[in-house]
Amino acid sequence: MTGRTAEGEVALVDLGPDGSRGAPQVVEPSGLLAAVAHREAHAAELGSAPPRWVWSDAPAWYPGLLASGTRVQRCHDLRLVHTVLRHSQLVQDKVAAEIRAAEQWDVPVHPGTEQQSVGATLFDMDGGSPTRGGVPQRIEAALEEFDRQQRAIDGSKDPARLRLLVAAESAGALIAVELQAAGIPWDVAEHDRILTADLGPRPRPGHTPALMVEVAAQVREALGDPMLSLDSPVKLLRALHRAGIDVRSTSRWELAEHQHPAIQPLLRYKKMARLLTANGWAWMDEWVHEGRYRPVYVPGGVVTGRWASSGGGALQIPRQLRPALRADPGWRLVSADVSQLEPRVLAAMAGDRAMARAGAGTDLYAGIVAAGVVATRQEAKVGVLGALYGGTAGDSGRIVPRLRRTFPDAMRLVDQAAETGERGGTVSTLLGRSSPPPDPAWTSAQLHSHRPEAGTAEQDRARRSARDRGRFTRNFVVQGTAAEWALSWMAALRLALASFDEVPLDQAAHASGPVFSRRAHLAFFLHDEVIVHAPASQADAAARAIRESADAAGRLLFPGSPVDFPLDLVITERSSAK
């Protein structure tokens, strides 16, 4: 853990090798790095379970350790765990109230994380405590919170599940820091080639790339408006109307339905503008250094438990730029993504035998077609997405009832989650992460709409917002449990990779910067996809580890379930767009 007391000490709590409670050993500041390194090495030598370090939060402490070459195998992240426990319905009321009362730990996203540079160490923070946005800095406060959390978990309705969640969430905290430190191997020359091919050569600062200028001129010509600003939706919409194109918005899907000489160049311009502003040369200059793109990952950044990211849009890298992801010389990218993770998670959670059978191949949607529910894969996909998201209109509204007959257990699970949400209730993932309670304004609007004097407009609005919330809770249980599966997958994979031998120094992964790793390591994560950067000699072993970890995650979360989690896995030098 954590920060400085008034006297200026820094301390870390070592939970003990078996993860059980014992007297926590508080590590003194002067020996912090040495103590962590020593305990970790000691456990490795003995082959015993590694210690679990308890700290305020990983981004405050781990980058410094990592920069000094010290890795931590396990931790308990007080801040992340606090967030889980303060909402979890598994926690008994009395302790939950205590947790909720400790508001100083309720810091949703770590402010300052963006500024956390990889090279910063624990000891750089002169002049008092690190400014870690409100997370308590005193060791006593951390020990108290740790004690509360342990009591909340031990006395909960399902300690075993909550412990899994806490371990997975904390492992995610370590992985996020390690991913940032490792960075994504990024080939700026390839990135520049893609930009140049699509936009024209890099323009002088403040100028528009040549191809964009050309295409914009085509649009203005076709619309007969030589001064039109294409970047203002309002002005563009007016110009479209003047040209007789009857659209309600300027969005791509709607434009595509019209025939007019302006449409094709406009769609092309939008695509170009997006690439330039979101991932153009400016992005490259800001985010890629020494051959690595280092985004900030935010574990638990989404209410469902998914990760968010901050800085550079790590989770939104366009597939168009995937070829810029390139392994170091002599290294490989081992990329794997799970086929239809969310529906599989639903099938396993619900114990839906028929849906498990449909997913027995590698393509669950094909399995649904084979089961005779729908005629085409596209229909299967639209139907399943409608089931997960609460679709009622169009094709999905037509197909979902059929899925309800064929997969009654799976559909009952999501339908009940939706119903609970509509009533203002709380739903939980498999491991016990619970949805936030409704906004007080939401609740009061629902109550008011039931008064006899409520108008129909008020009733409609209330019903609509009830259904909105129902769709949220419907999706919450699946998206959140899928996130738990993915964390378990990565946690297992991370430990497996850590046991790989180191390759000789001259083969290490370092791009043009400092050596980061001498063995296969995680380099990217995106909800249901991982990329491992591995020495060529370890690529096959890494691929096996990825598959074995996926199997392990399935067994851990769904023991005895027939549902499997097949991967699409490729070993390449350069990531390719799908």
Added chain:
DNA sequence: ACACGGAGCGCG
């Protein structure tokens, strides 16, 4: 000068 919401689009 800055904050903020909406539009639009990238990802799953």
Added chain:
DNA sequence: AAAGCGCGCTCCGTGT
């Protein structure tokens, strides 16, 4: 009308 979930980022336009 992108039908139906969750995000981040950039831009514009408005409000202060």
